[in-house]
Amino acid sequence: MDSSHPPDVPSPREGTDEPAAKIAVRGLYKVFGPDPGRAIAALEEGATKAEVQARFGNAVGVADVDIDIAAGETFVLMGLSGSGKSTLLRLLNRLHEPTRGSVVVDGTDITRLSRRELLQFRRERFSGMVFQQFAILPHRTVLDNVAYGLEVQGVPLARRRERAARAIELVGLGGWEGSYPHELSGGMQQRVGLARALAVDADVLLMDEAFSALDPLIRREMQDELIDLQARMRKTIVFVTHDLDEALRLGDRIAIMKDARVVQVGTPEEVITAPADDYVAAFVEGVDRSGVLTAGAIMQPVREVARLRDGPQTALNRMRRSGLSGILVVDGERRVLGYLTSERIVAALREGEVTPDRIHRELMEPAATVATDTPLADVITIASEGSAPIAVVDATGRLRGVVVKGAILAALARTQRNGAGEGAGGAPDAPSHAGASHAALGAHRA
Amino acid sequence: MLDFRIPIRDWVSGAVSYLQTALGPLFDGFADAVDALIGGLLTALQWAPVPVVIVAFAALAALLAGWRVGLFALAGLFVVENVGLWQPFTQTLALVLAAQVLIVLVGVPLGILAARSDGVERVIRPVLDFMQTMPAFVYLIPAVMFFGIGVVPGVVATFVFAIPPLVRLVSLGIRQVPGDLVEAADAFGSTSWQRLVKVEMPVARPSIMAGVNQSIMLNLSMVVIAGMIGARGLGAEVLRGIQRLNVGQGFEAGLAVVIMAIVLDRVTASVGRRRARDARS
Numbered sequence: 050m051d052s053s054h055p056p057d058v059p060s061p062r063e064g065t066d067e068p069a070a071k072i073a074v075r076g077l078y079k080v081f082g083p084d085p086g087r088a089i090a091a092l093e094e095g096a097t098k099a100e101v102q103a104r105f106g107n108a109v110g111v112a113d114v115d116i117d118i119a120a121g122e123t124f125v126l127m128g129l130s131g132s133g134k135s136t137l138l139r140l141l142n143r144l145h146e147p148t149r150g151s152v153v154v155d156g157t158d159i160t161r162l163s164r165r166e167l168l169q170f171r172r173e174r175f176s177g178m179v180f181q182q183f184a185i186l187p188h189r190t191v192l193d194n195v196a197y198g199l200e201v202q203g204v205p206l207a208r209r210r211e212r213a214a215r216a217i218e219l220v221g222l223g224g225w226e227g228s229y230p231h232e233l234s235g236g237m238q239q240r241v242g243l244a245r246a247l248a249v250d251a252d253v254l255l256m257d258e259a260f261s262a263l264d265p266l267i268r269r270e271m272q273d274e275l276i277d278l279q280a281r282m283r284k285t286i287v288f289v290t291h292d293l294d295e296a297l298r299l300g301d302r303i304a305i306m307k308d309a310r311v312v313q314v315g316t317p318e319e320v321i322t323a324p325a326d327d328y329v330a331a332f333v334e335g336v337d338r339s340g341v342l343t344a345g346a347i348m349q350p351v352r353e354v355a356r357l358r359d360g361p362q363t364a365l366n367r368m369r370r371s372g373l374s375g376i377l378v379v380d381g382e383r384r385v386l387g388y389l390t391s392e393r394i395v396a397a398l399r400e401g402e403v404t405p406d407r408i409h410r411e412l413m414e415p416a417a418t419v420a421t422d423t424p425l426a427d428v429i430t431i432a433s434e435g436s437a438p439i440a441v442v443d444a445t446g447r448l449r450g451v452v453v454k455g456a457i458l459a460a461l462a463r464t465q466r467n468g469a470g471e472g473a474g475g476a477p478d479a480p481s482h483a484g485a486s487h488a489a490l491g492a493h494r495a
Numbered sequence: 496m497l498d499f500r501i502p503i504r505d506w507v508s509g510a511v512s513y514l515q516t517a518l519g520p521l522f523d524g525f526a527d528a529v530d531a532l533i534g535g536l537l538t539a540l541q542w543a544p545v546p547v548v549i550v551a552f553a554a555l556a557a558l559l560a561g562w563r564v565g566l567f568a569l570a571g572l573f574v575v576e577n578v579g580l581w582q583p584f585t586q587t588l589a590l591v592l593a594a595q596v597l598i599v600l601v602g603v604p605l606g607i608l609a610a611r612s613d614g615v616e617r618v619i620r621p622v623l624d625f626m627q628t629m630p631a632f633v634y635l636i637p638a639v640m641f642f643g644i645g646v647v648p649g650v651v652a653t654f655v656f657a658i659p660p661l662v663r664l665v666s667l668g669i670r671q672v673p674g675d676l677v678e679a680a681d682a683f684g685s686t687s688w689q690r691l692v693k694v695e696m697p698v699a700r701p702s703i704m705a706g707v708n709q710s711i712m713l714n715l716s717m718v719v720i721a722g723m724i725g726a727r728g729l730g731a732e733v734l735r736g737i738q739r740l741n742v743g744q745g746f747e748a749g750l751a752v753v754i755m756a757i758v759l760d761r762v763t764a765s766v767g768r769r770r771a772r773d774a775r776s
Binding site for chain 2: 142249
């Protein structure tokens with residue numbers, strides 16, 4: 050019946066609600082320069098990065114950050130350059146020494162570790178790091194570059210080469226083991242960087258603008274591959290980027306940073322639909338929402354449904370009450386059976402008697418259904434194929450809401466209106482936006 | 496201008512004579528060690544028949560720097576032998592190599608230290624400037640006082656004169672290793688020794704080899720001066736030619752120095768370049 054159910058896309062957003070913090074950051078500050086104490090005191094009282102710089106001359110890297118990163122999630126740190134995202138990343142493995150605060154990884158406060166303990170901790174818990182400019186060693190072959198992390202741990206030659214070869218296979222560089230970095234393209238070099246991290250096979254993977262230096266097509270490809278790898282490996286990835294689209298694609302959750310502070314942490318959907326402040330709102334305007342918003346976010350509650358046993362008059366009454374010309378038919382457990390229009394009932398009544406059984410067998414049309422986490426882009430495709438409202442069902446198949454075309458247009462139009470810089474207050478469902486929403490759809494498909 | 500004269504000369508002379516008595520045994524031990532090193536090198540160079548040594552050197556040069564340099568070495572060493580300068584040539588080569596061993600043994604670690612610490616760099620830099628610009632003859636005198644006449648003060652004077660560029664270029668090379676490579680080494684849990692030998696030194700290799708090359712060239716330029724304080728070799732031959740106003744004899748010895756310089760320069764430069772080619776396109 051619900052033949053229009055979308056293909057089952059594995060959602061990267063699953064399992065983000067369990068709060069088992071792999072990395073817990075508390076009250077973290079990084080202030081560069083002498084005498085950071087007074088700068089921190091000022092920051093605690095709400096001084097901004099610029100004010101501290103002007104008053105004391107200290108550069109503020111990170112101020113008052115509290116975040117929890119769950120095991121197995123892809124956590125994106127996003128912000129413009131200078132917002133402190135790369136600094137925060139480097140505080141997680143103490144490439145930068147925190148000025149104040151704690152970073153607890155698997156229950157261990159790494160800010161309290163000695164040099165020696167820290168070294169051990171980096172080897173065991175962190176899969177090194179993936180860098181924007183790749184940072185692979187020019188004098189080593191691909192194989193020996195990838196084996197580097199294992200080499201410093203003292204893994205014997207044969208064993209580390211075997212593990213490195215497997216990681217190289219994993220990132221699709223098989224056959225290039227003996228090549229030198231300068232023989233590889235940028236995208237391939239970054240695969241070496243990624244393989245080097247994967248070869249270590251530790252839980253936490255830190256990535257600093259890892260794809261930012263690649264051209265757009267390669268970049269997209271690497272993002273897809275990371276999503277793919279992550280679906281299999283379930284590592285805890287902390288990914289730094291300045292690119293919102295990348296953040297939305299990769300992140301289970303996103304922390305948006307501005308002037309050394311974290312201004313919002315949330316799922317891509319939360320960031321887009323409920324920006325914490327004007328800064329985030331400005332940041333997310335103009336983004337292609339169709340890939341981020343889901344049916345669940347734009348659905349409306351169902352005011353009236355028809356029951357299986359309802360006769361034609363009852364069904365028509367329910368439609369009249371809700372002011373609609375059609376109605377969804379559900380069974381006793383609110384599972385969607387089909388869609389009924391007043392037109393067909395009225396036509397059938399003219400011909401003769403209409404029993405609930407006949408409604409069920411002859412008059413009902415199949416209803417289009419989508420899951421709550423179906424991306425808006427797919428909902429648009431389905432909506433374009435028919436005029437009936439689309440039923441939104443949960444994992445057990447029960448009706449949760451409906452998506453009507455107006456809601457889709459409204460969701461897309463909000464972006465388009467903001468992006469076009471028009472004044473606020475315009476009705477979001479004005480027909481003039483239809484063209485704009487097609488443009489958004491086209492952009493997503495491109 | 497003033498009746499008072501700043502007694503720099505008294506300070507220096509005093510310090511030198513104090514050191515001479517206080518550290519005498521140490522200097523003697525050092526002199527013996529350098530003598531032994533040079534003696535060993537010389538024995539090795541003079542042990543085999545001359546044609547064998549010449550062919551061996553030419554082959555080594557060809558291997559490290561290509562067949563052109565190998566051919567040049569073969570012809571050059573043949574000329575040296577032919578004009579009867581083989582003996583002083585090997586003496587000078589032993590001196591140069593011994594001094595170079597000391598220069599590298601001290602200069603590379605010092606350069607690494609200077610790269611690692613801004614404090615060390617700040618202290619070392621003016622000392623290096625001083626060593627490089629102070630005329631060599633000036634520290635030849637205390638060197639002779641400390642180590643006596645002969646080859647050892649020559650080595651010491653050469654060391655002082657030729658070490659600055661190596662220290663500078665090692666420090667520069669390591670400081671210029673891209674920051675993300677250093678971060679990568681740290682992020683993967685390298686010890687600072689692992690970071691040094693697996694990342695910093697290999698990446699800085701072209702710069703380090705340029706330093707070795709520079710110091711060898713300065714080292715060679717001290718050969719004649721070393722001849723003035725009793726070091727036997729090509730320097731002494733040059734001086735003998737000058738003293739007798741025998742321009743031809745002096746030129747022959749000078750030519751032998753040039754031949755040695757060219758071969759050593761091409762070989763060390765090509766080692767640095769080849770690594771650089773491997774490293775980056």
